[in-house]
Amino acid sequence: MFETIFYEVREGVAKITLNRKDKLNAFTESMHKELMIALKEAAKDQAVRCLIITGSGKAFSAGEDLDGVTEEMDHGEVIRSRYMPIMLELASFKKPVIAAINGAAAGSGFSLALACDFRLMHEKAKFVQAFIHVGLIPDSANLFYLPKLIGHARAMELAVLGEKITAQEAKEFGLVNRVIEDGNWEQEVADFAAKLSNKPTKAIGLIKQLLQKSWENDLPQFLLEESYSQRIAGLSTDHQEGLLAFKEKRTPSFKGE
The missing domain is CATH 3.90.226.10 (2-enoyl-CoA Hydratase; Chain A, domain 1)
Known part of the structure; x- marks a missing residue:
């Protein structure tokens, strides 16, 4: 190819x-x-x-x-x-x-x-x-x-x-x-x-975006961007898996979703 x-x-x-x-x-x-x-x-x-x-x-x-x-x-x-x-x-x-x-x-x-x-x-x-x-x-x-x-x-x-x-x-x-x-x-x-x-891929993508924005925005704007990103992460399947693994005292199995 x-x-x-x-x-x-x-x-x-x-x-x-x-x-x-x-x-x-x-x-x-x-x-x-x-x-x-x-x-x-x-x-x-x-x-x-x-x-x-x-x-x-x-x-x-x-x-x-x-x-x-x-x-x-x-x-x-x-x-x-x-x-x-x-x-x-x-x-x-x-x-x-x-x-x-x-x-x-x-x-x-x-x-x-x-x-x-x-x-x-x-x-x-x-x-x-x-x-x-x-x-x-x-x-x-x-x-x-x-x-x-x-x-x-x-x-x-x-x-x-x-x-x-x-x-x-x-x-x-x-x-x-x-x-x-x-x-x-x-x-x-x-x-x-x-x-x-093997880590939560969606969260990594959001971290990348926030690190870039940290150079561009003032603190109030950055905190807003952070809140939007955390909402997206909070809705991910990997977040639910992380919570469940924590409660069950086991290593999480993230799928990048």
């Missing part, structure tokens, strides 16, 4: 693997189109409770494929037509999304990782704010998410200096949730995804 990505679903977990490993999984127009199709498929598939995005080979993604960049290119239009839809789709995605950063994540590859809800990083992987090295600004919502994660001063430093960030530095900065050793990589990513896929 796809030429530049792999897409699979197993036991409630969808996995998108960027698959241009000879080009370090650099983005092309074709890859963006296929990525959008896979994201929409995972969003509508009720069997999917969690999504993993990762890369094949040695890299997560090197960002935009510079072989396709020309002097005549309208960089702004590329963002609007190719990157913007993906960032908006991820922001509205109502299920948890994991960036499994198996190798270097540079440029818009770094941006893609930032747009995910959780970041698991291989111990040998690196982040690179590569834009400055070709005279560009960080794009694809990079500067929207980055200062929220690590603060203004450090975001400015990374964006302007463009230095490599090791996995341990990324953990210290607050950029990633876990740094995983080489021998445990596949298993720990799978275990983390399985843990998320």
Whole structure:
């Protein structure tokens, strides 16, 4: 079905693997189109409770494929037509999304990782704010998410200096949730995804929305948004299961409904 990505679903977990490993999984127009199709498929598939995005080979993604960049290119239009839809789709995605950063994540590859809800990083992987090295600004919502994660001063430093960030530095900065050793990589990513896929998916989607709104609204408006979201969560099947499991002193079996 796809030429530049792999897409699979197993036991409630969808996995998108960027698959241009000879080009370090650099983005092309074709890859963006296929990525959008896979994201929409995972969003509508009720069997999917969690999504993993990762890369094949040695890299997560090197960002935009510079072989396709020309002097005549309208960089702004590329963002609007190719990157913007993906960032908006991820922001509205109502299920948890994991960036499994198996190798270097540079440029818009770094941006893609930032747009995910959780970041698991291989111990040998690196982040690179590569834009400055070709005279560009960080794009694809990079500067929207980055200062929220690590603060203004450090975001400015990374964006302007463009230095490599090791996995341990990324953990210290607050950029990633876990740094995983080489021998445990596949298993720990799978275990983390399985843990998320067994949680109340509707509540996770509402949490994602509220976290986004916390940056946009004042306290009174946020409390109203919170009340609306809690009403939705309170009507869910998973809430009723959680209550029943609590009373019966057992582990709840959530269905994501």
